Amino acid sequence: MGKDKVENEDLIRWGWPEDVWFHVDKMSSAHVYLRLNAGQTIDDIPSSVLDDCAQLVKENSILGKKTNNVDVVYTMWSNLKKTPSMEVGQVGFHNDRDVRKIRVEKRINEVVNRLKKTQVIKENVDLRAEREERDRKEREKAKAVEKERKQREKEELKRKEELAKLRSYESVMKVANMKSNKDCESDDSDDFM
Structure with missing residues (x-):
């Protein structure tokens, strides 16, 4: 949560894609951020956590x-829009x-008391570095x-090449192993019948 509009500005600028932004609608208030875990979406936020964030925003307005x-309005940080003409701490939305x-x-x-x-109040936090x-x-x-x-693609290609070699006649069809009828000695006797 930002302690003032200048700190809110830093939070707007250096938020994370996993952050959900909370603010009292149409009133001045603190900007409260909820950082989601990897893979979580805004739909996964438990109602008790939503209520806590909303109470915190209300209390700090x-x-x-x-x-x-x-x-209390809330959206993903990536939906916040900041233009140069806006005042310090003021935001809009890319998609309402x-x-x-x-x-x-x-x-x-x-x-609120809980x-x-x-x-936990952190002093001198470098939001950009984080x-x-x-x-x-x-x-x-x-x-x-x-x-x-x-690496998997390389291993798969190697496996396919080895399989192709096994299926080919390359190992069997060597010139050194080949004989023709001309190479066979003939003794003029016909064993055929």
């Missing part, structure tokens, strides 16, 4: 904190159909997968 029946809403009727003190107790490290690891994984795919 000056106007939303005081208001009941607040809508990929934006979802959850209604927060009122503040649930137990949830989240505050488990809150993103670059993540991207480097992803590239390494992709290279390893590609290397393994090429």
Whole structure:
């Protein structure tokens, strides 16, 4: 979660493709990010986690904190759109159909207090370095997968070549092993009958 609009700007810029962004709809609020595990989608988020994120966003909105029946919007980080004409911390969306809403009727003190107790504040976080490290690891994984795919293709080609050799007459049909009728000695006796 960003502590102010400048930090929100860094979060917008250096978010991860696995991040889900949360914000109070049509009000100023903190930007809250939920990082999904590999292979998870926005549809896999448990409702209890959605509720926690929505409560956290509501709690960190000056106007939303005081208001009941607040809508919280959320979408994948990759759907956030930032143009040069936008103010610091302001975002739009590439595709409005990929934006979802959850209604927060009122503040649930137990949830907010639990989240505050488990809150970890990190100072001097280098979001760019974290993103670059993540991207480097992803590239390494992709290279390893590609290397393994090429190795499997190479082994399959070798196996096919060996199979083709076994099926051919190449090993049997050598000039040194060949004889013709002319090469056979004849003793003028006909053993045929």
